[in-house]
Amino acid sequence: MGEQTNPWxxxxxxxxxxxxxxxxxxxxxxxxxxRILDIGCGSGKASNLLAxxxxxxxxxxxxxxxLRMAKxxxxxxxxxxxxxxxxxxxxxxxxxxxxxxxxxxxxxxxTIVSKDDRARIIREACRVLEPGGYxxxxxxxxxxxxxxxxxxxxxxxxxxKEEGSIVAYDEGTEEIAYVAxxxxxxxxxxxxxDNGFEIEFFKRDEFVTRTGNxxxxxxxxxxxx
Amino acid sequence: MGEQTNPWxxxxxxxxxxxxxxxxxxxxxxxxxxRILDIGCGSGKASNLLAxxxxxxxxxxxxxxxLRMAKxxxxxxxxxxxxxxxxxxxxxxxxxxxxxxxxxxxxxxxTIVSKDDRARIIREACRVLEPGGYxxxxxxxxxxxxxxxxxxxxxxxxxxKEEGSIVAYDEGTEEIAYVAxxxxxxxxxxxxxDNGFEIEFFKRDEFVTRTGNxxxxxxxxxxxx
Numbered sequence: 240m241g242e243q244t245n246p247w248x249x250x251x252x253x254x255x256x257x258x259x260x261x262x263x264x265x266x267x268x269x270x271x272x273x274r275i276l277d278i279g280c281g282s283g284k285a286s287n288l289l290a291x292x293x294x295x296x297x298x299x300x301x302x303x304x305x306l307r308m309a310k311x312x313x314x315x316x317x318x319x320x321x322x323x324x325x326x327x328x329x330x331x332x333x334x335x336x337x338x339x340x341x342x343x344x345x346x347x348x349x350t351i352v353s354k355d356d357r358a359r360i361i362r363e364a365c366r367v368l369e370p371g372g373y374x375x376x377x378x379x380x381x382x383x384x385x386x387x388x389x390x391x392x393x394x395x396x397x398x399x400k401e402e403g404s405i406v407a408y409d410e411g412t413e414e415i416a417y418v419a420x421x422x423x424x425x426x427x428x429x430x431x432x433d434n435g436f437e438i439e440f441f442k443r444d445e446f447v448t449r450t451g452n453x454x455x456x457x458x459x460x461x462x463x464x
Numbered sequence: 465m466g467e468q469t470n471p472w473x474x475x476x477x478x479x480x481x482x483x484x485x486x487x488x489x490x491x492x493x494x495x496x497x498x499r500i501l502d503i504g505c506g507s508g509k510a511s512n513l514l515a516x517x518x519x520x521x522x523x524x525x526x527x528x529x530x531l532r533m534a535k536x537x538x539x540x541x542x543x544x545x546x547x548x549x550x551x552x553x554x555x556x557x558x559x560x561x562x563x564x565x566x567x568x569x570x571x572x573x574x575t576i577v578s579k580d581d582r583a584r585i586i587r588e589a590c591r592v593l594e595p596g597g598y599x600x601x602x603x604x605x606x607x608x609x610x611x612x613x614x615x616x617x618x619x620x621x622x623x624x625k626e627e628g629s630i631v632a633y634d635e636g637t638e639e640i641a642y643v644a645x646x647x648x649x650x651x652x653x654x655x656x657x658d659n660g661f662e663i664e665f666f667k668r669d670e671f672v673t674r675t676g677n678x679x680x681x682x683x684x685x686x687x688x689x
Contacts, residue, residue: 383653384666384684423648424680428608441609443668443680455649455668459609 259346259377259446261285262458268373268439269294269341276339277322278329278364279347283309286322289343293319297339299327330359337369345377348430349419352404358434365435368463374436379446380455381421387452388421427457436461484571484602484671486510487683493598493664494519494566501564502547503554503589504572508534511547514568518544522564524552555584562594570602573655574644577629583659590660593688599661604671605680606646612677613646652682661686 269275273294277286280298282305290296290313300306306324313322327333329347342364351357364374381403382388391405398406399418403426409416428438440460445453494500498519502511505523507530515521515538525531531549538547552558554572567589576582589599606628607613616630623631624643628651634641653663665685670678 381649383650384663386663389653424606425608428614438609438611443670445668 259456261288261343261345262377262442262444264440264442264458264460265341265343265375268375268460273340274338275341275343276332276334276364276367278332278342278344278360279350280309280324281305283312283322283324285343285345286324287313287316287318290318290320290322291316295320296322297334298322298324299329299332300324301326301328330356330363332363332367334367336366337372338367339372340369341373341375342368343375345375346379348376348427349379349421350417352399352401352418352420354401357430361430361434361436365463370463372463373439374431374459374461374463376427376431376457376459376461377444378427378457379419379421380443380457381423382453382455385453388454392421421454422457424457427459431459431461435464437464484681486513486568486570487602487667487669489665489667489683489685490566490568490600493600493685498565499563500566500568501557501559501589501592503557503567503569503585504575505534505549506530508537508547508549510568510570511549512538512541512543515543515545515547516541520545521547522559523547523549524554524557525549526551526553555581555588557588557592559592561591562597563592564597565594566598566600567593568600570600571604573601573652574604574646575642577624577626577643577645579626582655586655586659586661590688595688597688598664599656599684599686599688601652601656601682601684601686602669603652603682604644604646605668605682606648607678607680610678613679617646646679647682649682652684656684656686660689662689 271293275289275294275296277296277298280286280300283298286296286298286309298309303326306326309324348357392403395404395406396402401420404418404420406418407416439462442458444456444458446456447453496518500514500519500521502521502523505511505525508523511521511523511534523534528551531551534549573582617628620629620631621627626645629643629645631643632641664687667683669681669683671681672678
């Protein structure tokens with residue numbers, strides 16, 4: 240099918256920004272005075288876009304180098320707002336309850352190997368949102384119809400111990416570079432509804448990676464209950 | 465979310481034709497002289513459409529009343545070809561090997577409760593196809609983001625014993641009218657590749673039922689190996 244392996248580009252904030260673009264549906268859930276938190280902002284593509292539109296944006300990531308790139312690129316743009324970039328762990332955010340109106344999380348959960356950590360991250364996103372606030376979540380879906388991904392899910396299972404996860408190896412050392420998880424619809428839905436949200440908008444999409452692979456994706460807007 | 469339950473309309477060929485329309489992708493895999501078999505043709509909507517376009521079509525179903533409707537509606541149309549409607553069991557088709565160029569199967573597997581029967585049906589579809597022939601398959605996907613379906617999957621599990629299946633009850637007698645299964649991508653993909661096919665085309669779609677519910681769906685074209 241002409242597919243290439245290793246389409247990930249922004250795991251743990253390393254390397255190049257992800258190819259997932261912000262879906263315009265987000266603008267239905269934002270207003271001009273909105274305070275937006277971008278969890279796992281990586282090199283700041285979405286944060287800087289939203290800041291350039293005048294939103295008040297805070298981007299957080301655990302990766303110092305990614306944050307340096309995010310700051311540098313915000314300085315080179317003429318943003319209406321200057322985003323605030325903070326190094327922190329998404330499992331324990333340094334913000335008070337209800338500090339934000341909207342949280343965005345793009346291709347971030349895919350990098351979190353532990354199911355418990357995923358739940359903690361969603362609960363933290365919920366805590367820092369105002370009641371009725373929105374979580375915009377875009378992430379990868381399991382792509383069983385693709386021979387390349389199907390074989391990776393099966394072959395990598397002994398290492399990842401989780402169906403739908405794949406391993407990327409360092410080309411030089413052949414050591415594990417990172418593990419990424421692709422979600423089922425059921426997984427993402429229960430991750431949200433078990434941790435304080437209800438589903439407001441749900442779209443099955445297809446993301447095209449830099450190497451031209453087509454991967455299932457989900458775009459979800461969830462409301463804090 | 466304003467959703468209604470009981471969206472199915474054509475289980476075991478009863479009642480009204482299904483709301484799933486033929487995706488135009490099918491015309492990429494058909495040629496004028498094509499012999500098409502419509503397995504689980506119900507009241508013949510797809511069979512009659514394809515016959516009206518000049519294809520040689522055979523429709524099979526186990527339900528006599530549905531076949532009567534199919535014949536009646538083909539007679540009232542001015543079809544270029546008259547489809548042949550035959551009552552038969554899809555697990556044991558009365559056709560020789562390689563008798564058809566294309567098999568279509570729309571919202572049919574959803575009605576098959578037994579996993580073994582689903583596999584037998586796909587193997588039969590494979591047998592009656594010429595090598596390199598195409599199976600066009602459209603069916604329902606598990607729709608976890610919908611509260612209505614999520615709750616039905618969970619509540620009906622003790623009865624159906626299969627995740628993703630739902631029970632429809634007769635409104636008068638409150639007895640079980642039918643069980644329908646919604647598939648995961650993984651289920652459908654392995655059902656095909658384990659029984660003689662490879663995936664040629666794959667699309668995640670959304671079907672809207674007569675009552676306005678939105679249900680995940682898959683449209684797949686698979687090639688006989």
